[in-house]
Amino acid sequence: MNLGLNSDRLRHQMVARLKQKGITDTRVLAAMLAVPRHIFVDQGLASRAYEDAALPIGFSQTISQPWIISRMLSIVCEDRNPQKVLEIGTGCGYQAAVMAHLFPVVYSIERIKGLYDMAREHLRDLRLVSKVSLTFGDGMLGLPAYAPFDAIVIAAAGLEIPGVLLHQLSVGGRLIAPEGTSNQRLVLIERTGEASWDRSELEAVRFVPLRSGTQS
Ligand code: SAH
Numbered sequence: 413m414n415l416g417l418n419s420d421r422l423r424h425q426m427v428a429r430l431k432q433k434g435i436t437d438t439r440v441l442a443a444m445l446a447v448p449r450h451i452f453v454d455q456g457l458a459s460r461a462y463e464d465a466a467l468p469i470g471f472s473q474t475i476s477q478p479w480i481i482s483r484m485l486s487i488v489c490e491d492r493n494p495q496k497v498l499e500i501g502t503g504c505g506y507q508a509a510v511m512a513h514l515f516p517v518v519y520s521i522e523r524i525k526g527l528y529d530m531a532r533e534h535l536r537d538l539r540l541v542s543k544v545s546l547t548f549g550d551g552m553l554g555l556p557a558y559a560p561f562d563a564i565v566i567a568a569a570g571l572e573i574p575g576v577l578l579h580q581l582s583v584g585g586r587l588i589a590p591e592g593t594s595n596q597r598l599v600l601i602e603r604t605g606e607a608s609w610d611r612s613e614l615e616a617v618r619f620v621p622l623r624s625g626t627q628s
Contacts, residue, residue, distance in 0.1 A: 419448055422462035429464060430482050437486040443513035444482055449475075452506040452534050466618075469504045471524050471627075473620055476567055480617060481507050484565050484588045485514060487600055487614075492584070494562035500551030500577075501567030501622070505531030505544075511565075512543040519558055520544055521551035525628040552624050554580040561585060569596045570622035578609055590619040 450461035466474040497515045502522035511518045522528040528548040535541040552574045559580035566589035581603040591599045598614040
């Protein structure tokens with residue numbers, strides 16, 4: 413299959429499926445339509461890039477399912493217009509590219525050096541590298557020097573959401589993350605005041621684990 417020619421059509425189909433599954437935010441749908449997902453996976457997997465599936469990206473990690481990415485981004489965008497956003501777990505850089513189409517200022521942290529390098533290359537290929545500030549480091553610490561963030565999206569599941577990240581949210585800002593080990597749930601936390609946060613638990617999900625430290 414010549415993906416170069418077909419990817420536009422496949423991407424429209426992918427977005428049509430996301431709509432069918434309940435994604436209604438037109439900003440999120442437009443961003444999902446704009447980013448060629450096949451660029452982010454191994455050539456041998458490119459023909460599967462527009463399936464609604466997580467796919468391997470090396471280092472025992474995966475590129476997230478289009479559905480879950482659009483769901484998480486829709487939740488942080490609901491009734492608001494986040495300006496400065498942090499992603500934890502860049503992986504191959506796909507979600508960071510989608511976020512670059514949605515938000516004026518995007519930061520993303522990855523703890524595995526090989527994936528950090530890979531993400532940088534992918535973003536460079538798409539001329540998005542100047543729109544996303546990538547950091548190689550432990551995202552469990554957040555990015556205190558650049559806080560507060562209007563939204564924080566965690567792409568890996570920890571036993572619990574690191575408390576420091578809650579303090580890096582702006583008031584009114586939202587954090588979305590999977591929480592748990594074998595039984596994971598999507599958790600939404602909204603900062604309602606200087607020292608107050610609202611927490612709600614959403615649907616069951618499956619993510620790779622959030623780990624501390626870095627791997628070079
Ligand atoms: N956002 C990616 C998802 C990648 S999978 C996408 O677009 O598909 C989740 C990633 O989180 C993995 O690459 C993993 O290495 C990374 N990760 C896990 N714990 C982390 C931590 N503490 N800090 C930064 N990245 C982390």
